[in-house]
Amino acid sequence: MIQINDLSHRFPNGNLALDSVNLNIKKGEFVVIAGRNGSGKSTLVRHMNALLLPSSGNVIVNGMGSSDQKDHWDIRQAVSMVFQNPDSQFVGMTVEEDVAFGLENLGMASDNIRESVDRCLQFAGLSEYSKTSPIHLSGGQKQKVAIASVLAMYPECIIFDEVTSMLDHASCNDVMDLINSVHKAGKTVIHVTHRLEEATTADRLIVMDAGRIVLDDTPSNIFLSGKVSDFGLELPPIIALAKKFKDSGILQGYLALSKDELLEDLCQLILKT
Amino acid sequence: MTGMFFSYIPGNSLLHRLDPRSKIIGIMLASILIFRAMSVYEMLAIGVVFSILFLLSSTTVKAVYSSVYPMRIILIFIFTIHLFFTEGSSILSVFGMNISYEGLLKGSTVTLRFIYLLMFASLLTSSTPSSLITVGIERLLRPFPLKVLGISSFDLAAMMSMSLYFVPLLHGSFNDLKDAQLSRGLDMKRHPFKAMYSLTVPMIRVAFRMADDLAMSMESRCYQGVHRTSIFDLRFGRMDFLCISIFGLLSAIIFFMPVLQDF
Ligand SMILES: Nc1ncnc2c1ncn2[C@@H]1O[C@H](COP(=O)(O)OP(=O)(O)O)[C@@H](O)[C@H]1O
Numbered sequence: 195m196i197q198i199n200d201l202s203h204r205f206p207n208g209n210l211a212l213d214s215v216n217l218n219i220k221k222g223e224f225v226v227i228a229g230r231n232g233s234g235k236s237t238l239v240r241h242m243n244a245l246l247l248p249s250s251g252n253v254i255v256n257g258m259g260s261s262d263q264k265d266h267w268d269i270r271q272a273v274s275m276v277f278q279n280p281d282s283q284f285v286g287m288t289v290e291e292d293v294a295f296g297l298e299n300l301g302m303a304s305d306n307i308r309e310s311v312d313r314c315l316q317f318a319g320l321s322e323y324s325k326t327s328p329i330h331l332s333g334g335q336k337q338k339v340a341i342a343s344v345l346a347m348y349p350e351c352i353i354f355d356e357v358t359s360m361l362d363h364a365s366c367n368d369v370m371d372l373i374n375s376v377h378k379a380g381k382t383v384i385h386v387t388h389r390l391e392e393a394t395t396a397d398r399l400i401v402m403d404a405g406r407i408v409l410d411d412t413p414s415n416i417f418l419s420g421k422v423s424d425f426g427l428e429l430p431p432i433i434a435l436a437k438k439f440k441d442s443g444i445l446q447g448y449l450a451l452s453k454d455e456l457l458e459d460l461c462q463l464i465l466k467t
Numbered sequence: 468m469t470g471m472f473f474s475y476i477p478g479n480s481l482l483h484r485l486d487p488r489s490k491i492i493g494i495m496l497a498s499i500l501i502f503r504a505m506s507v508y509e510m511l512a513i514g515v516v517f518s519i520l521f522l523l524s525s526t527t528v529k530a531v532y533s534s535v536y537p538m539r540i541i542l543i544f545i546f547t548i549h550l551f552f553t554e555g556s557s558i559l560s561v562f563g564m565n566i567s568y569e570g571l572l573k574g575s576t577v578t579l580r581f582i583y584l585l586m587f588a589s590l591l592t593s594s595t596p597s598s599l600i601t602v603g604i605e606r607l608l609r610p611f612p613l614k615v616l617g618i619s620s621f622d623l624a625a626m627m628s629m630s631l632y633f634v635p636l637l638h639g640s641f642n643d644l645k646d647a648q649l650s651r652g653l654d655m656k657r658h659p660f661k662a663m664y665s666l667t668v669p670m671i672r673v674a675f676r677m678a679d680d681l682a683m684s685m686e687s688r689c690y691q692g693v694h695r696t697s698i699f700d701l702r703f704g705r706m707d708f709l710c711i712s713i714f715g716l717l718s719a720i721i722f723f724m725p726v727l728q729d730f
């Protein structure tokens with residue numbers, strides 16, 4: 195649904211943030227984009243909903259090119275974005291108003307807005323906070339509100355730009371659970387992060403460095419290749435351990451991507467011997 | 468901020484159920500009366516009107532009181548200024564300054580006006596959530612040609628609701644910033660100007676950064692500042708019509724009281 199051809203982006207101050215990127219994202223895919231700070235991840239995803247426009251090359255969303263100004267609102271409705279800082283993306287005085295904001299912009303009638311807002315708050319597990327001011331929520335809850343706010347607009351694809359990077363571990367897991375259920379509900383999900391454990395449930399992992407896509411494969415293939423450390427990323431300890439077992443021939447078959455999978459593999463190994 | 472200061476108190480009184488637009492128009496009428504009121508009779512009449520509205524709302528005396536009380540310093544200041552600096556026949560002399568009868572009268576009138584204004588405003592805010600006030604103002608402004616100023620009533624409403632969220636947020640980041648600078652040895656007493664500089668410059672940067680993020684978030688949710696709907700459905704019903712008519716009539720009577728007295 196998103197097609198990027200030869201995309202380059204140069205900021206007005208001369209920074210070349212993207213250097214001829216080619217990418218094709220299919221409907222329903224769960225893609226994780228990883229890479230060190232400043233590698234161009236945010237710049238790339240901002241092209242996908244027309245917040246930035248190409249210096250050269252083109253971006254096509256559902257057949258609409260982002261270079262055509264009049265398609266911007268349609269593109270932004272099809273591809274929504276949740277941002278890194280939980281504090282600075284609220285417009286409403288209460289949670290429900292913030293979730294309603296996008297629908298109000300689309301000119302929907304009050305009754306329908308109310309209905310969608312309630313549905314989305316329920317999906318995100320936030321119904322009890324509907325009349326609360328976002329300022330009184332925790333970081334994780336704020337990000338969930340932001341996710342509910344974009345869900346309300348019924349986009350086909352949601353981009354999460356480092357939404358977990360300012361959260362503590364528990365909130366991080368909460369938000370990741372919500373992102374996974376958004377994907378299960380049939381949305382195309384693009385998740386930007388530099389924590390590779392968040393890529394384990396993804397269909398596809400893209401690693402960026404210096405404005406280019408350097409790796410693009412399934413997470414386990416990329417983890418097995420051992421190349422991530424070249425690009426400033428670190429394998430999660432569990433996966434690094436599983437990889438050691440596999441490299442040394444102790445474990446065979448698929449690479450275990452979680453604690454439970456690794457434990458199961460090891461148990462089976464013990465039973466066999 | 469104190470908890471009760473101009474805050475909303477959930478309820479289902481007549482005042483709660485009225486359309487916010489009726490209440491905003493009511494407040495505007497009341498302010499006109501308040502600023503015109505000179506005589507004791509007018510002041511009393513306004514007091515009666517307030518009492519009626521107060522009884523129709525489920526507002527508590529405490530809520531009204533806690534909207535006026537934090538302003539006491541300003542009120543005392545206004546009163547004192549008028550008390551000492553109004554020309555007239557002296558009735559008392561304190562520290563070589565004359566207090567005139569006229570000063571006492573004017574001081575009381577002006578102070579009472581402010582108190583009335585605060586009291587009426589607390590009726591509005593205690594019976595209407597701030598979101599509905601915003602929507603009400605937006606609807607009332609919609610017919611006016613704000614375009615000549617380069618904004619729409621929707622922009623104004625969005626600005627109002629954003630600032631209500633942003634002011635506490637900026638206040639929070641200012642405190643963080645101050646702590647950060649203090650812990651790095653900023654001395655506010657010895658170098659006040661340097662301190663001011665090292666606080667304001669980063670603060671401006673923070674504010675712009677936030678504004679930029681916010682603009683991005685609004686734009687990605689299709690905000691265009693043109694016609695938009697609201698989750699709140701405002702209904703100007705029969706009750707609103709009735710209340711506004713009665714209130715308008717009362718206001719007219721009080722408005723023309725000085726003229727009527729001449730007869
Ligand atoms: N508004 C901007 N003006 C100039 N340069 C920018 C701007 N935003 C980002 N950059 C530069 O573009 C590069 C990529 O940034 P970004 O896409 O934000 O990276 P990431 O999200 O991967 O951390 C960085 O070198 C950064 O300094």
Ligand SMILES: [Mg+2]
Nearest residue numbers: 235236237356
């Ligand atoms: Mg980024």
